[in-house]
Amino acid sequence: ADYVWPGEHDHMEDLYMLQSGFSRFGFIDGILTCGFNQGVPGRQNAAEWIRTAYHDMATYDTDTGLGGIDASIMFETNREENKGTAFDNTFGHLASFYSVKSGGADLLALAVVGSMAACNGYEIPLRVGRVDATEAGQAGVPEPQQDLATHTEKFKKQGFNQTEMIELVACGHTLGGVHGANFPEITHDNTTGQVSHFEYGDSNAEFDNTVVTEYLSGNTSNLLVAGTNDTLNSDKRIFSADGNATMEKLADTKYFQTRCQDVMTKMIDTVPKDIVLSEPLKAIEVKPYINLLALNSNSTIDFSGYVRVRYGKGAVHPSADDLSAFLTYKDRSGKNVTEPITTTRPNWQSGTATGFGGGYSFVFFEWTTQIDADAGISGFHIHLTTTSTGTTEVYDNVGNTYPVKDTVLYQMKQSCSLYVLNSTTNAYDGQMTITAAVRSDSVADLNMHFASKVARPGVILGRFETQVEPFVATGKSMAGYDLYKVDGMPINSDSGSTSFDISLGDEMAVEFVRTTALTGQECAEL
Numbered sequence: 001a002d003y004v005w006p007g008e009h010d011h012m013e014d015l016y017m018l019q020s021g022f023s024r025f026g027f028i029d030g031i032l033t034c035g036f037n038q039g040v041p042g043r044q045n046a047a048e049w050i051r052t053a054y055h056d057m058a059t060y061d062t063d064t065g066l067g068g069i070d071a072s073i074m075f076e077t078n079r080e081e082n083k084g085t086a087f088d089n090t091f092g093h094l095a096s097f098y099s100v101k102s103g104g105a106d107l108l109a110l111a112v113v114g115s116m117a118a119c120n121g122y123e124i125p126l127r128v129g130r131v132d133a134t135e136a137g138q139a140g141v142p143e144p145q146q147d148l149a150t151h152t153e154k155f156k157k158q159g160f161n162q163t164e165m166i167e168l169v170a171c172g173h174t175l176g177g178v179h180g181a182n183f184p185e186i187t188h189d190n191t192t193g194q195v196s197h198f199e200y201g202d203s204n205a206e207f208d209n210t211v212v213t214e215y216l217s218g219n220t221s222n223l224l225v226a227g228t229n230d231t232l233n234s235d236k237r238i239f240s241a242d243g244n245a246t247m248e249k250l251a252d253t254k255y256f257q258t259r260c261q262d263v264m265t266k267m268i269d270t271v272p273k274d275i276v277l278s279e280p281l282k283a284i285e286v287k288p289y290i291n292l293l294a295l296n297s298n299s300t301i302d303f304s305g306y307v308r309v310r311y312g313k314g315a316v317h318p319s320a321d322d323l324s325a326f327l328t329y330k331d332r333s334g335k336n337v338t339e340p341i342t343t344t345r346p347n348w349q350s351g352t353a354t355g356f357g358g359g360y361s362f363v364f365f366e367w368t369t370q371i372d373a374d375a376g377i378s379g380f381h382i383h384l385t386t387t388s389t390g391t392t393e394v395y396d397n398v399g400n401t402y403p404v405k406d407t408v409l410y411q412m413k414q415s416c417s418l419y420v421l422n423s424t425t426n427a428y429d430g431q432m433t434i435t436a437a438v439r440s441d442s443v444a445d446l447n448m449h450f451a452s453k454v455a456r457p458g459v460i461l462g463r464f465e466t467q468v469e470p471f472v473a474t475g476k477s478m479a480g481y482d483l484y485k486v487d488g489m490p491i492n493s494d495s496g497s498t499s500f501d502i503s504l505g506d507e508m509a510v511e512f513v514r515t516t517a518l519t520g521q522e523c524a525e526l
């Protein structure tokens, strides 16, 4: 089906698509290159993220349909089968992107998609809709000292046959290596940062089949093949399980890449049986963002945002420089307003952004305008002009117009959150104030639904808990709106990923406002 805005997965699509440039989300920052290590010796984030995803998936049980990619690994880091700091380190990165619209398990899948891209593997699709576990799951991640029969059985339980087992291990072990800190009995060296890569040279930082060709040549740096203690040579047993038939096929570069694309996709899409994953997220061709819709002191409504247009390879529009955009809109009653809203392309980063590996390109057009508060706004159309030909196409959100709800306005500038260091707990205690304006003719209960984050000891990601707070009338009215506040609401310093919605009566009027933007901001007067 064609994309209709706003979409359920808009935020995940942003995290996926906007890596660099204007309005970037920057998920890529942990994997700027495949070998990137953020200055920690022996660490390779792309390798750690893929290993974390595998360990999370590895306890899937085809019989019960439980386990799979559900972020339960967060609760399982003390197990012998999950040695090392990779798991906490991975979730430490994911924590910056964690929200009610981007849970740990979907972010872990994105981490694999991004790592494959950063390491020049084939592109794998990102489906979303995973649900995070709230406690540890079954144990059972394969360990090197176990025999082939045990491993074959474990992979079967995960849903992978013998061939897929060989492929998935070869695809995983093209990155990173064995660390002395975790497996000194394998590397025989436990100096800080020691790592014995699975492949010679710099190949550990490239999603290539060197792990396969080295194995077949009998000269490999993979210590799970050529380690001194044969009991721990699990890759050797797995790779040779079918008399090298699969490994010989994987020696073909293209075959290796397509098989890895397949089994890595299968790995991240192995989820508990009740979960229904979305279709693969596609780069949305034309997507608007409303940044501000709020009353101002001139008694008009500030309305600003961006139109994001995909361009370049694979996109509908070949060139960013051959485009311009404007909006037309309908007032509250649904009547067309004749004066269009113009946009400009931002100077910052030339108003362009890219996805992983530069594979997707976008150009932004920014608008800022004021709307008559009496007439209001109910929706808009996006007009894209190809400058060279002068032709204009109208985007109407698949016949729905891009909807704008102006009954409740979130007064961003009149909202704020301030933190004070609590000397007893050594944490920052915060207080948040949220202001909203409601059309005077639309009286109903106004509530804030705050997705607060509750810390869980020993677990990197907190748990979201929705707290409902009633707004209180301030007694102030202007331009046909009454002003309301939630005042002095206590919040903790871990609010980076928190957000809130505002409901009027039974209807969600304002959705997914991130609180981060409010941090340190004073509440302005209106």
Ligand code: HEM
Residues within 6 Å of the ligand: 044, 046, 047, 048, 050, 051, 054, 083, 084, 086, 142, 143, 144, 151, 168, 169, 171, 172, 173, 175, 176, 177, 178, 179, 180, 182, 183, 234, 238, 267
């Ligand atoms: C029988 C199955 C497997 C066994 C016994 C096994 C064992 C190991 C061991 C002992 C390490 C070293 C960890 C460390 O020292 O930090 C390792 C690393 C790694 N494994 Fe596996 N593995 C298996 C399957 C897989 C699979 C299926 C994948 C992914 C598709 C995978 C991905 C990785 C990655 C990326 C690393 C490197 C981590 C880093 O450098 O930080 N492994 N594996």
